Amino acid sequence: MKKFLLCLGCLCSATLAFSQQYSFNSVIDLEATPVISQDITGTCWSFSTSSFLESEIIRISGKQIDISEMYNVRNTYPEKAWNYVMRQGKAQFSQGGLAHDVINSAAEYGLVPHQVYTGLSDGQEKHNHTEMVSVLEGMLNVYIENPARTLSPKWKDAVESVLDVYLGKRVDTFTFDGKEYSPESFMKMTGIAPENYITVTSFTHRPFYSAFVLNIPDNFSDGSFYNLPLDEFIQVIDHALEEGYTLALDCDVSEPGFSQKHGVAVVPENTADAPAILSEIKPEKAVSPEYRQQEFENFHTTDDHLMHITGKATDQNGNTYYKVKNSWGTDQNRVGDTGGYIYMSVPYMRLKAISVMLHKEALSGSTAGHLGI
Structure with missing residues (x-):
């Protein structure tokens, strides 16, 4: 019995030695607004x-301004409605969209703020x-x-009226910090110039270093993506962060290795490790690029969710992670206690990142x- 207990004790000690809880050390931590x-x-x-x-x-002007998310949503729904009606319902009408x-x-x-x-x-x-x-989809x-066999031009006004009721009418002028602005002059004050932002991705079914329309459900507006080899795609993210630029991220969060509760997103080498890897390294x-493409084409990788990459960190073994700001609030991190952020491993980014948006000056020379930018 003593021999059995001694062996059991050794086994427990060994398990504890090799079972490592995540401990993250910041490498790059760029400024962002609250979750x-x-x-x-x-x-x-x-x-x-x-x-x-x-x-x-913040990067451009040093000002911390809370932008209205719903103003962007309000302006986008009429475009979604037009696309859906003109395609005679042969398109997706949903709450989704892209950067x-x-x-x-x-x-x-x-x-607007x-x-x-x-x-x-x-x-x-x-x-x-x-x-x-x-209500909108039923109307459309x-x-x-x-x-009536003839589509009344009033349908667009009806869509606008529904959006006005649920979200509010668009604003023409407003006061912010004691000054009067229009939405256009306010954007100019912030330093944001829409033409400066590009989206990059990595898929092997299209030529590299060229732009193409990525056929994913939420790309209703036929946005164009620059295509890069996978290693260079990751290098773009790293270089941007090193130069002080954050990135908007479109990725798949439906995998068992993604956990807001634990604050990590990882890809286990062995499927048997799937539950344990959320709390242990x-x-x-x-x-590989081939595996990434395979998972995209068999619908295992889908554009589920968009988030915001704000930094990098390492665990106690030196593995690198991206610090990603989520929009699910802060009360879901019951184990990881990462304040609404996710620490996303490099393998997860290589496999599950659909695309990233960044300022074009964040690209390396x-x-x-290569992209002709």
């Missing part, structure tokens, strides 16, 4: 990209777009079915030259 929640909406694309632009404003939709909105309608346009009706404290989207389907999979 907030997108609540019951599918508007991560606006929350993440608005957060990205807020960090850009370039925020840039398109800014280019057309400028930006959150305090000017909250997107909340009187008495509301949280965003919930479930009813609004159902009536227009598509076209019982385990070997991760080596991700070599990559900018």
Whole structure:
């Protein structure tokens, strides 16, 4: 019995020695605005990209400004509706979108601060777009079915009216810090120039160093992506962070290795390690361009969610992670206690990152030259 207990004790000691809880040390930590929640909406694309632009404003001007996410959403829905109706329902109409939709909105309608346009009706404290989207889609389907056989031009006004009721009317002028602005002059004051932002990706089904329209469901606006080899795609992220630029990230978060609760996103080398790797350092999979492409084409990698890359860190074994700001609030990190951030491993980024948006000056000279920027 004593021999058995001695062996059991040795086994427990060995297990503790090789079972390592994550401990992150900051390598790069760029300034960002506080973590907030997108609540019951599918508007991560606006929350993440608005957060990205807020960090850009800090970088450019030193000012910390809370941009209205819902102003971008309000401006984008008419574009979604037009696309859906003109394609006669043969397209997706949903709450989803991508980073370039925020840039398109800014280019057309400028930006406004959150305090000017909250997107909340009187008495509301949280965003919930479930009813609004159902109403809009029901209306649009009536227009598509076209019982009058002639589509009335009033349909666009009807869409605008629904958005006005649920989100609020667009603003023409407002006061901020004692000065009067239009959305366009406010954006100019922030230093944001929409033409400076580009999106890069990495897929082998299109030529590298060229731009193409990535066929994913949320790319309703046919946004263009610059295509890079996978290693260079990761180098773009690293170089941008090293130079003080954050990035907006589109990625897949449906994997078991992604956990807001634990504050990590990892890819276990062995599937048997999937549960344990969320709380213990385990070997991760080596991700090749071929494997990344395979997982994309078999729908194991999808564009589920957008977030904001703000830095890098290492664990106690020297493994590198990207510090990623999420828009699910701060109360979901019950184990990792990372304040609403996710520490995303390099293998996870290589496999599950659909694309990143960044300022074009954040590119290295070599990559900018290859892309002709």
